[in-house]
Structures are given as C-alpha cells and as structure tokens.
Amino acid sequence: MEYIKEFLIILVPLSGLICSLLIYIFRNEKYFKEVISVISSFCMFVFSLLVGREVISGNFLSYELFNLSPTLSIYFKADRPAVLFALVASFLWIITNFYSIEYLKGTKDKKETSFYCYFALTLFATTALAFSGNIVTTFIFYELITIFTYPLVTHKGTKEAVSAGRKYLAYLMGLSILFFLTALFLTYGITESLNFQEKGLFASYENKKLLILILFLYFFGIAKTAVIPIHHWLPTAMIAPTPVSALLHAVAVVKAGVFTLFRVLNYVFTPEIILKINGHFLLIAISSATIIIASLIALKQDNLKLRLAYSTISQLSYVVLGFSLLNKISTLAGLSHIIMHAFGKITLFFCAGAIYVQTHKTEVSQLSGIGKRMPFTMFAFAIGSLSMIGIPGFGGFVSKFLLFKGISDFGNYWLFFVLGLSTLLNASYFLPIVYKAFFEEPEKTEGHRKNLESLFLLIPVLVTALISVLLFFACSYIYDFIGDVRS
C-alpha cells in the first residue's frame, strides 16, 4: 500500500498516457475510443482525488521519475494548488468526453482516433505539469502540451488550419524556447538549483537588474498566459474543433500557462524578492491593460468563438493580475479564478459548439431568436455569462470579490477602476447575445424543426452551468482547501 502511495502521483498523468496508447492500439475497434476515454478520465479524476486526500492529511508526496543528468531530473511533487489544477482539468475532461462523442458525430468527423489520442496526451502533459516539482519538468511538459495540441489545432487539415498551427507553434514554442529557456538557464547559472522551493531560489542573490531581466524573461516566455503582446495564438487556435477550444484553450493549455507563472512567481522568486526589485509593476500594468484591451476587442468580434477567445484573454489576465499583486488574498483570488473561469467558460464554449452542430451558425449576428429553439442551451449560456461578468450568486463573483480585496490590500486604488470598467465591458459583450437569443425574432427562412437540442450536448452544458452556480455557495470549501498556499 505504501508503495502505491508513492506511485499515486504519477498515476494521474499516466492514465492520460495509457489512454492514448490504448486508443492508438485499438484504433479500429468501434466505440472503443469513446469508452476508454471516459474510463481513463474517471481514473484520472479519482487518482487526483486520492492525491488530494493525501495532501490534505499532510503527507508529502513526491516521485523522481528519472535522472537525465545530475542537474536535470524529472521530479513530481504534490501540493494544494497542483491538486486543485489537476482536479479541475480531469473533472472537465470527463464532461468534455461525453460532449465530444456527440459533437464529433454531429460534425461527421473522420479523424476520431487522432482527436481522442492527442486529447488524452494533452491531458497527460497538463496534469504532469501540475505536479512538476522543478522548473525543468515544468518546462518539458509545457513544451509537450504545445506539441500535443498542435495536431488538434490543425485537425481540419485545411490551409487556414495549417497556417494557424504555424502561428500557434511560433508563439508558444518560439517564445518559450527563446525566453523561458534562457531564463531557466540563467536561473541555473546563478543558483545551481532548479527545484521549486517555498523560500525561493534567489534568496541570497543581490544583482537587481539581472533578477528583473530573469523575471521578465519568464513572464514573456510563458506565452500560454496570453497577455496582450503575446496573445495572438489564442484567437487563431479557435479554428480547432469546439471541444478542443473548450477544454484546452479555455482550461488546460491557458491554465497551464498561468499555473506556470504562479510557480515562477511564488516558488522560484518569492513575493518579497519581487517587491524588493520592483518587478511587479510591469506585470500589473500589462495584465490590467490586457483586461481592458482584450474586452474592447471582444466587443467588436462577430464570430462567437472569437469573442469567447478574447474574453478568455481578458479573464486570464485577472488571474495574472491576482498573482502579480503578490499578497495572500490576491494569490488566492488568482487560484480560485482558475476554477471559476474554467467552469464558466467551458459552459459558454459548449453552448457555442452545440449551436454550431445544430444550426451551423458561428456568428453572433445570426443568433437572433435562437433561444426559442434551444432554450436550455441558451439558458446555460446566460448562466455562464453571468458568472463571467461576476454577478453575485455565480461562481465568478467569488474570485472577483477576492481580487477587489487583494487590490485594497495592495493599496493601488486605480485598479478598482480597471476591474469596474472590465465588468461593464464583460456585461456589454455577453448580455447582447443573451438578449438576441431570447428576445429577438428569428429570421424567417429557417427550418421547421422546433427544438434543436440533443440530449448528449445538453447534459454537459447543464452540468457545468450548474456547477458554476454551486461554486458560489461552495466557495468556503475552496478557501479552506487552498487557504494556506503560502503558509
């Protein structure tokens, strides 16, 4: 039993890896892919829960997979934020699995094997990144996420998909190799250690200029956070099938980015050091600029998925802002926003996908009266939007509230204005959709079928919407769980 406990931590990512292998081996069996995907997503969730139980009961879980060299080891370690991230990712994978069965059937997709295979591989890399215990492991899985999602972005195989894939790689891989890896080597050169530590790695290092340089290299190297000068890859990646956009480009991939940033800010640097070198001002400036600018861009997007993508960029910067305010409450706000945004945004994406499958509509302007034909879907969409805007009673409110508190602790009050404006903007690009859907008359030329909803596409949407509501009431459990991140 003890042995299994030791092993538990790599069982989480492993269930994704094994899943993809099985899918590849039995690629000719009918229904096998779907079944094995669902089973292994359950396994991953259960294993994450088990790891979580161990962590709560105070056991230290770590596993060194292998040593590539004395300076380079693949090392996994469990702590509360990691468990949180893994739980969210694996739980949403279960739901996405049910959703994608119907979605792929609805869009008559031929390349199911590669879809499920790479999907599982991405989840493998994401959870492995969550549990990484040092920078090298984080970097490696960060890169692997990019590589594994590339086939999903280019899934359609059209010219646009290929060029989108090229952009995707150029941003994510190019920047990470150029900046992230440089920062990694510089860190090693200065500290001769790459393990995440509570007290940071640079505790006894004085050269402020070099530290600032390293911090910025990390910040701009982690392009998966999609802050504004390095965000272009996310909208272009929306060419992928909707389940991919939903889970990967609203949850797994981008959250992996902010999670890496969290690790860097808190376990490589420490808030004290960043405050000492005044590195946080640029981070705050960029993230608050992103919040506003991305919302403004989202306003004028007519394509529903693109609007959601820009909204994601804006919402991700809430998380980044939370982390870069560097106090306890704001970090908590950032971490909880990872969850809140995940459930809210995946609901919205699922709705967009359902609309696409049933009516082949992709533009916002075509959605007039859709609420009459897909009432439940659009109801879920409304819930998701309200959660994104941050109305009390929905999950999004909790993290936003915490962020306000973090700002007041930090003491820079013009950030209130940023958040307020952004809330206004959020409302002004989400609510018109809801209004259009329910209160505008549909165009006359449409088909005769009244209700267009299919059960398989509906259930996942309703589940995630329900959870976004429940999260508001369950927020105290989440605080308790991540409360003492930095004890």
Place this chain on the structure above:
Amino acid sequence: MFDFIVSKYNYWISIVLMMIGLYGMIAKKNLVKKIIGMNIFQVSVFLFYISMGKIKGGTAPIYWEKAVIYDNPIPHVLILTAIVVSISTTAVALAIIILIYKKFGTIEEDKILELMEKENRR
C-alpha cells in the same frame, strides 16, 4: 637580417613554393592545373620536412667510420610515407578528372559550373 634570410634559404624556398601551390589550387580554373598546384604545395612540405632533418656537419644517416654526426633520418622516413600519400591523392584526383571530362566534356571549372547550373534550372 640578410644572413638570416640566406642561411635559412631552404625554408624560404619551401614557403615560396607553398604559396605558389596554394595560389594554383585556389585561383586556377583548369582542374588539372589545380592538381599541379596541389603537387607543388605538397612538395613544399616535403622540402620543409627534409630541411628540418639536416644537422650542420652531419652526413647521410648511413653507417660510416669517419662520420661524427648523422642527419636525423626520421623526417626522411616520414616524408616517404607522405610522398606515397601525395601520389595516391594525385592518382585519385586524375581519375576523377577523367570521369569529369567524360561526363561534362570539359575540365574548365567555370564551364562545368555553367553546365550544372543549366541542369539545375531545368
């Protein structure tokens, strides 16, 4: 200064030959002339080796009662090997030139390059 130049004349000759040889290898357009340059280049190195083996007042390294000092025989032996190598290089080079002539119909480098370029463009 003058003494320095005159007393080491064999080294000077080998340097001059080396430069002539290198010039021939690089600047000549005719493939056979390049090989001639290469031979001159290599011969200069042989001269260099042989002059390094010479010792003032020494005789040829063959047993002789009156001899006081012998020249150092090792460079000579080394250069025998190098001569063999040089000859085989020349042989290979000439064989390749024959084949080049058969396939291109010329051994002028610029014409060959022209022909190859034409082929590439096609």
Place this chain on the structure above:
Amino acid sequence: MIVYIVLIPLLSSLLTPILGLINRKTGFFVTLINAILTFTIIIYSTRKVYIYGPERYFFGGFEPPYGIEYVLDGLNSVIILIIAFIYLLSVLYSKKSLEKEIEQKRISLFYCIMNLYFTGILGIAITGDIFNLYVFIEIASLSAYTLIAMGLKRESLMASYNYLIIGTIGATFVLIGIGYIFMATGSLNMADLKLRLPSLYHSKMVRTGFTFLTLGLMLKLALFPLHIWLPNAYTYSPSTISALLAGTGTKVSAYALIRILYSVFTIDFDVNIIPFSKIFIFLSLIAIVMGSLLALAQKNLKKMLAYSSIGQIGYITLGISLANESALQGSIIHIFNHSLMKTALFFIAGGFFYKQGIENIQDLKGIARKMPLTMSLFIIAGLSLVGVPFTAGFISKWYIVIGAVESKYYIVIPVILLSSILSLVYIWRVLEISYFGESNGNEHKEELPVPLFFPAMISSVLCIFFGIYTELPVELSKRAIEILWGY
C-alpha cells in the same frame, strides 16, 4: 587485441575485390561480416578498457616513443563504438539502396573502398601517434573522395573533386603542423608529447604547429567558414555514403581535435597561453546560426540536412572550445547523439529517393499519408535534432549550455536557443509539407522495404532511447573526461 580493430577492416578491404572477381554478391557479405566482427571486438575491448583501464599496443614490438602505438582508452572507445555501430547500420542499409544508386558492376569495388574508409576512421580514433594520425586521415579522406565520386549523378564528381582539393589542403596543414611540433620536440608519440610540450609552450614553433594542426582539422571538420565542401559532398553521394559520412566523417575529426587539444596539448595552453578558446567559441556560435540559416534556405532535402550538420558541428566545437567539464562532456555526447540522428535522417531521405525518386522538399507533398511509419521516424530524429525534451539532442545541448553558464559565457544561451528555433522551423517545414501538402495521384500505403526501414528505425528509436536512458552516454563521456583531465 586492439590491433584487430584496424586489421580486420583492412584485410576485408583487400578480400572484397578478390572475391568480387568470383561473384559480385560476395562484397556485401564480406563487409557485413567485417562490420559485425569489428563491432563485437570493439564492444569486447571497450568493456575490457572499462574494467582494467587503457589498453596499448606497440607496433612491431617497438616501445614508444620510438615505435608507433595504438591506444584504447575511455575517450576513443566511445568514438569507435559509435563509428562501428553506424557502419554496421550503413552496411545493412547499403544492400538494397545501392541497387539504384551505383553501377552494379562496381559493387565489389565499392565495398572495398567502404571497408578502407572504415579502416581509416577507426585508425584515426585508435592511434596514439600523430604522424600515424595524418596517414589515417589521408586513408579515410581518399576513400571518402572515391565513395562520393561513385554516385551516378555527374554533380557527384565535382563534389568529390572539390572535397579532394579542400581535404588535401586540410590534411597537408595537419602535416605541416606535425612537422613543426616534431621540430620542437623530436617526438611523435602523443603521450610523450604531452610530457615534453609544456616546457616549450612559449616557443613560436609549437604555436605555429598548433595553429596549423587545428586549422587543418577544422577544415576536415567543416567548421563554418571552412565548410564549403560538405553540402555538395553529402548531397550528391549515394545515400548510404551520405549517412555514413554524416555519422562518422566529421565526428572522427572532432575526436582528433579533442585529442590534440586536450591530450597532446593541455587545457592551460588552449585557454590561457593562446586565445584558442575565445576565438573558437565565437566561430562555433557563427557556425551554429549560419548552419541553421543556410539549412532554411535549401530546397534539396539532403542538402538541408547537410547544412544542418554544419550547425550541429558548431555545437560540438562549441563544447570543445568552452573547455570545461560539462561542456566537453556535452560535446562528446553530442558526437554520439548527432551521429545517430543525422544517420537516421539521411537513411530516411535516401529511402524517399529509393521509393519515390524524391530529392526536393517540395516534392514530399502528402508523403506522410503514403509512408506514415517512415515519416514518424523522421519526426523522431528531426525533433531530436531540434533538441526537444526526451530526445537525445536535448541532453547534449543541455550539457553544453550548462557548461557555457558555468564559464559565464551567457551569450551562448540565446544563440543556441535561436538556432533551436531555426532548426525547428526547417524540420517543421518538411513535416508540414509531408502531412498537409496535396499529393497528386494515388495515396495507398507503401512503406520502405525492410532492409532500408530497419536501420532507420534502429537509429531513430535510439534517439528516443538515449534521450530517456541517458546513463550510457553520460557514463561513457564521463570516463572520456577523466582521461582528458587526467584523473
């Protein structure tokens, strides 16, 4: 025992044309037996070296410094191990691929020269006498000229001729250098020279000799400004020979350079007395960038690989000239790894030519749908070339960069990362064309025949294997460093 390492290939090279008079097909079998036998002996004697320490053999019983000696120690056992392995794979590959690439009546002569080449490179690696080194360099080069000239295209003749001219200049420079060193010390034995030289380090003769020697070897090694012979030589030779030369030719020159720099001269001389280290770090960096840039510009697949070799040689010389333990270790591992991956890539490029007659990258459109397995091997080896984590290329680059950081040459980091990105681009270009390009005509699957597929598979699978199981190359290179650093 170790004299057989050179003797067996030499004898089989004599035997091949004689038996070839009886039956043309015997050439392959003699060569195969030779390769297997030599490889076995090398494994055996490497093991012995590891247990009992360096093994020496005195030619004709004359003890050094008077006679010629062969030495097998920790350093050159790594090199001959990889050389013999690559040779074995190339021989296996040659049988089928030569059917289309040379005139059949010359086949036994071809194998004769190939064995002679093998003799030459093994000789370079194993000899302990610098004049003998020159002789073996010439043996290897002369046979390489001939092998390249055996290609059926007429360009191969010009490639061979140009290589001959430049190669002879290089070899003659080595000869001059040896002359100067002999003039100063009166000795030709490497071990003896190491004892005699330190007192003469300030003599101009020794310095001139050193310059000529390194310059000559750089020519043989194709370091950037001296590389012009390499692309055409690799491109227009039969694909077996491209793979063999790429895997062994430059590698053995790199070994000779390491031997001269650290085993004949000492690190003190290279770094402190003359600025070798400083000059060659920058030359190598230029080589790394220019090699990758030029590779980007190529249309011919083999030429692209050849230019990428120039970049990779830059990595090797970079590690050598950084002159510290990690970097040199990285260099030796890179010799090992790069042999494997470049051989694999050339094998596959040759396979495309064999199966489809394809030489240009543009013609690879849709080839991944025809040969999915072959293409996946190409991906593995290509990603290893880029240095993606979990492939062999990552480990060696890691060591080299760590070495650079230890020596405080921070400029190295961005250059290496930039070149990694460039190599990602040129490998990715091939992948994109082969996966997403519209192929004309039928798309039924036709993989490479087994004799071509097997060697390519072995070498590219090993790229992954040594990326994860790094103990073997790391341990081997550590032994090599111990020899050079003298403890």
